[in-house]
Each structure stands twice: as structure tokens, then as C-alpha cells.
Amino acid sequence: MNNTWLSDYVIxxxxxxxxxxxxxxxxxxxxxxxxxxxxxxxxSRLGPMRxxxxxxxxxxxxxxxxxxxxxxxxxNADVFVxxxxxxxxxxxxxxxxAFLPMGEGFELFGYDVSLSIVDVNVGVLFLLAIMSxxxxxxxxxxxxxxxxxPLLGALRSAAQMVSYEVALTFTILATLLLAGTxxxxxxxxxxxxxxxxxxxxxxxxxxxxxxxxxxxxNRLPFDLPEADTxxxxxxxxxxxxxxxxxxxxxxxxxxxxMSGLLVTLYLGGWMRPFPNVxxxxxxxxxxxxxxxxxKVGFFIYFFIWLRGTYPxxxxxxxxxxxxxxxxxxxxxxxxxxxxxxxxMDSVFG
Amino acid sequence: xxxxxxxxAATALFTDLITGLxxxxxYTFKPNVTVRYPLERSVLHPNFRGxxxxxxxxxxxxxxCEKICPDNCIVLEGEKGLGKGSKYAxxxxxxxxxxxxxxLCEEVCPVxxxxxxxxxxxAVFNRADLVHDLAILHKGxxxxxxxx
Ligand code: SF4
Ligand code: SF4
Numbered sequence: 001m002n003n004t005w006l007s008d009y010v011i012x013x014x015x016x017x018x019x020x021x022x023x024x025x026x027x028x029x030x031x032x033x034x035x036x037x038x039x040x041x042x043x044s045r046l047g048p049m050r051x052x053x054x055x056x057x058x059x060x061x062x063x064x065x066x067x068x069x070x071x072x073x074x075x076n077a078d079v080f081v082x083x084x085x086x087x088x089x090x091x092x093x094x095x096x097x098a099f100l101p102m103g104e105g106f107e108l109f110g111y112d113v114s115l116s117i118v119d120v121n122v123g124v125l126f127l128l129a130i131m132s133x134x135x136x137x138x139x140x141x142x143x144x145x146x147x148x149x150p151l152l153g154a155l156r157s158a159a160q161m162v163s164y165e166v167a168l169t170f171t172i173l174a175t176l177l178l179a180g181t182x183x184x185x186x187x188x189x190x191x192x193x194x195x196x197x198x199x200x201x202x203x204x205x206x207x208x209x210x211x212x213x214x215x216x217x218n219r220l221p222f223d224l225p226e227a228d229t230x231x232x233x234x235x236x237x238x239x240x241x242x243x244x245x246x247x248x249x250x251x252x253x254x255x256x257x258m259s260g261l262l263v264t265l266y267l268g269g270w271m272r273p274f275p276n277v278x279x280x281x282x283x284x285x286x287x288x289x290x291x292x293x294x295k296v297g298f299f300i301y302f303f304i305w306l307r308g309t310y311p312x313x314x315x316x317x318x319x320x321x322x323x324x325x326x327x328x329x330x331x332x333x334x335x336x337x338x339x340x341x342x343x344m345d346s347v348f349g
Numbered sequence: 350x351x352x353x354x355x356x357x358a359a360t361a362l363f364t365d366l367i368t369g370l371x372x373x374x375x376y377t378f379k380p381n382v383t384v385r386y387p388l389e390r391s392v393l394h395p396n397f398r399g400x401x402x403x404x405x406x407x408x409x410x411x412x413x414c415e416k417i418c419p420d421n422c423i424v425l426e427g428e429k430g431l432g433k434g435s436k437y438a439x440x441x442x443x444x445x446x447x448x449x450x451x452x453l454c455e456e457v458c459p460v461x462x463x464x465x466x467x468x469x470x471x472a473v474f475n476r477a478d479l480v481h482d483l484a485i486l487h488k489g490x491x492x493x494x495x496x497x
Contacts (some may be wrong), residue, residue, distance in 0.1 A: 044381045044382045
């Protein structure tokens with residue numbers, strides 16, 4: 001039946017895409033809400049309390065405010081580039097979301113619904129390529145603003161993301177060696193077959209990935225591109241209204257994508273904890289999507305927790321850390337992993 | 350101050366970073382200190398220096414408060430008492446827009462006529478309304494208790 005082609009490649013992906021486009025902005029609003037709340041609790045404050053019970057309607061009020069603001073471009077800005085830069089970041093963020101395997105597939109009305117919208121066999125590679133494009137958005141936005149703080153922020157973001165991308169890629173490579181595949185769901189399957197999460201094989205890689213991930217998404221303590229205390233707001237100083245909110249959406253999408261990638265690579269994606277232990281099989285009734293959301297949610301919380309804890313790094317410290325520590329350690333990690341795989345293969349066949 | 354010595358093991362295991370995370374985690378679950386003002390009111394210390402009041406019957410128009418006030422908030426005039434026995438203030442103006450609530454006037458007053466009340470909600474729409482005359486100082490200004 002040629003209907004399957006239509007449903008598999010057009011209708012179901014389209015529905016999932018629309019669902020993500022509809023749900024995700026709301027989700028980001030509530031991530032910001034949780035961020036404000038958690039930061040407030042860390043500082044013994046209450047956080048937003050006025051709009052709705054416990055301030056729960058605050059994100060909606062904020063969104064309405066942002067959407068009704070005037071769309072301003074500075075007089076000497078390069079208007080076309082200025083206007084297109086936030087859109088690039090947003091598109092990149094949403095594209096990244098499409099690659100995350102969010103749960104096992106299920107059957108709905110006789111159709112197979114796969115919860116990874118795009119499952120290509122080079123998923124990790126594609127995700128890395130897409131995520132590194134986000135630097136363009138920041139540089140374009142910072143440059144087109146024609147103002148000194150955005151420009152400084154843009155230059156910093158370019159340098160920072162390039163340096164940390166190297167360490168990130170080497171770290172991921174070590175995991176890919178273990179999995180033997182570049183497909184996101186393939187990596188999860190490999191972890192299922194191996195019977196353990198790769199965090200137990202790659203603890204160093206896991207820590208490196210977390211740190212590089214924070215640097216990649218420009219979050220504290222590595223938020224130099226937007227360092228509020230020095231650069232006002234970094235590359236989006238001149239933005240307001242919904243273009244500003246595009247930058248925020250893109251940044252939080254990047255956080256979710258990076259957390260999702262981390263969960264897929266090291267924590268077994270949407271699998272339940274200890275997938276090979278029979279004793280825990282009573283957990284199987286919980287759908288994989290729940291586990292995925294829980295794990296990603298934890299890392300989103302972790303991002304906020306870091307922000308509430310650490311002061312910002314100095315720029316030279318950041319660069320020194322990146323080039324002198326993370327890159328050598330990640331290369332050593334890759335080397336040792338490769339060696340261990342060869343030795344294991346030759347000993348155990 | 351030089352940074353404290355750290356062993357390489359402590360550096361590699363991020364002990365200091367983890368200590369920081371532990372501290373913030375503990376504070377996340379501690380009770381918070383915010384008082385949501387219009388909805389709940391904090392308990393004021395008895396020594397809280399709020400809006401000034403003057404007891405008309407006690408004041409002997411000695412000018413001490415006018416003299417000591419660092420901001421020259423107080424202007425008053427007095428005359429020999431008719432029936433009251435001693436001097437009393439004929440007029441007494443206190444400009445709360447200038448007052449820094451230092452408490453010097455309260456301290457210097459020989460008969461404890463001028464004193465700080467526990468009121469702090471003195472906002473007005475007109476700056477001139479912040480100048481309180483003797484009647485207001487005696488009775489206290491119209492207090493608005495904000496609820497929302
Ligand atoms: S409290 Fe201080 S500033 Fe205010 S009226 Fe008294 S002496 Fe003057
Ligand atoms: S110091 Fe006391 S008694 Fe003297 S004028 Fe001021 S309020 Fe009156």
C-alpha cells in the first residue's frame with residue numbers, strides 16, 4: 001500500500017514537527033520559570049509569585065509582553081542581517097530537537113510512530129554540524145548590531161565555541177568507537193546490547209562532555225559571550241521584543257538538545273535505569289519518553305544549579321582550560337578507549 | 350591572598366566545585382526569607398525609626414530638636430504658656446522629605462515629646478504633603494495599609 005509511504009514520511013513526521021513547534025516555546029517558558037524559581041530558592045528568595053498561583057502564569061505574561069513589543073533595529077545596524085540572525089539560531093535549535101530519540105516507537109491507529117522524528121544513520125555528526133552553525137547566528141547578530149558590546153560578545157562566542165567544539169568532538173568520538181555507529185538510536189541500541197550505560201565505561205568522557213556542553217551553550221560559568229556584568233547582554237544587547245525571545249528560545253533549545261545528546265550518548269537515552277537487570281523489569285511499564293524527559297530534565301536543572309553556584313570564568317582562564325586541559329584530556333581519553341577496544345578484541349576475540 | 354594549596358587529586362575530582370554545588374543544594378531546600386510585603390507584614394523591631402510624631406502637650410519649645418537636626422527638617426516657634434504653665438510650640442513643621450530618620454531629635458528631646466512611631470507607609474502623591482504640621486504630628490498622618 002503506498003499509503004504507508006505517505007504516513008511514514010509525510011504525515012506522522014509533520015504532526016510530530018508541529019507538536020514540537022507548538023509545545024516547545026511553552027516548554028521553554030516554563031524552563032525559564034523553573035530557572036527563576038530555582039535561582040531564587042538557592043538565594044533564599046521566592047521567585048515569581050504574583051502572576052497566577054505561585055507565579056505559574058508568569059511565562060505566559062512574559063511571552064505576551066515580548067510579542068507585543070515594538071520591533072526595533074538600531075539606526076546604523078545592517079538591518080537584513082540584524083533581523084535574520086535570531087531566526088538562524090531558532091531554526092538551528094529546532095532542527096537539533098528533531099534528531100533526539102525521545103522514546104521507543106509505538107503504534108497509534110495502526111501507524112508506527114517513531115519518537116525520533118529524524119533517525120538518520122549519521123545523526124550525531126549531523127547534530128554536531130548543526131549545533132556548530134549556531135556560532136554564525138551569534139556572530140552575525142553581534143556584528144550587524146553595529147555596537148561595541150554585541151561585537152565583543154560575538155567575537156568571544158566564536159572563539160569559545162570553536163575551542164570547546166574540538167574537545168566536545170573528541171569526547172564524543174570515544175563513545176562512538178564503543179557504539180560503532182553514528183546513529184542516535186543505534187547508540188541506544190548498542191548500550192542495550194552491551195547491557196550498561198556508557199557513563200560507566202566513559203566516566204572521564206561524561207565529565208568532559210558536561211563541561212564542554214555548558215561552554216557550548218554559553219551558560220554560566222562559561223557565559224562570556226553574554227556576560228551581563230561586562231557586556232550588558234553580549235551579542236543580543238541591541239535586540240528587543242520577539243527577536244530577543246528568538247535568541248532565548250534558541251539558547252534553551254540548544255540546552256535541551258545538548259542534554260538530549262548527553263543522555264543518548266552516556267545515559268542510555270530513553271531506556272530505564274539498568275536495562276539488563278531483570279529485578280528492575282517492573283519499571284518497564286513506564287514509557288521510554290518519561291525516562292527521557294526525566295533525564296533531560298535533570299540536566300536542565302543541573303544547568304540552572306551551575307548558574308546558581310559558580311562565578312563566571314575569566315576569559316583567559318576559559319581559553320586556557322579549553323586548550324590546555326580539555327583538549328589534551330579528551331584526546332588521551334579517545335586514545336585509551338581505542339587502545340582498550342583493540343586489546344579487548346584481541347584478547348576475547 | 351594566595352589561593353590555598355590543592356592536591357592534584359582534589360583538582361581532578363573537582364572537590365571544591367562539588368562543595369559549592371552541595372552548598373547551593375542545601376540552600377535550595379532551606380526556608381526562604383522573603384516577606385511578601387503587601388500580603389504579609391514583617392514584625393518591626395520596637396526601636397524601628399518610622400514616621401516622626403510630636404506630643405503637643407509635652408513639647409516645651411526648647412528648639413533642641415531644631416538645632417540638632419542635621420537636615421534642618423524641623424521649624425518651630427513657641428511662646429510662654431498661658432495656663433499651660435511653661436512654653437509651648439505655636440507651630441511646628443517637620444519635613445519628612447528631608448528627614449533621614451537618624452533619631453537625633455528623639456534622643457535630644459528633654460521631655461520625650463518628639464518620637465519615632467512604628468509607621469513606615471508615608472507615601473504621598475504631593476511632596477508638600479510630606480511636611481507635617483503640629484496637628485498631623487500629634488495625631489499621626491492618615492495611614493494607608495496597602496493590601497495588594
Ligand atoms: S530624625 Fe534626624 S533628620 Fe529626621 S527630623 Fe529628627 S534629627 Fe532631623
Ligand atoms: S526637643 Fe522636644 S521639647 Fe524641644 S522643641 Fe523639640 S520636640 Fe519640643
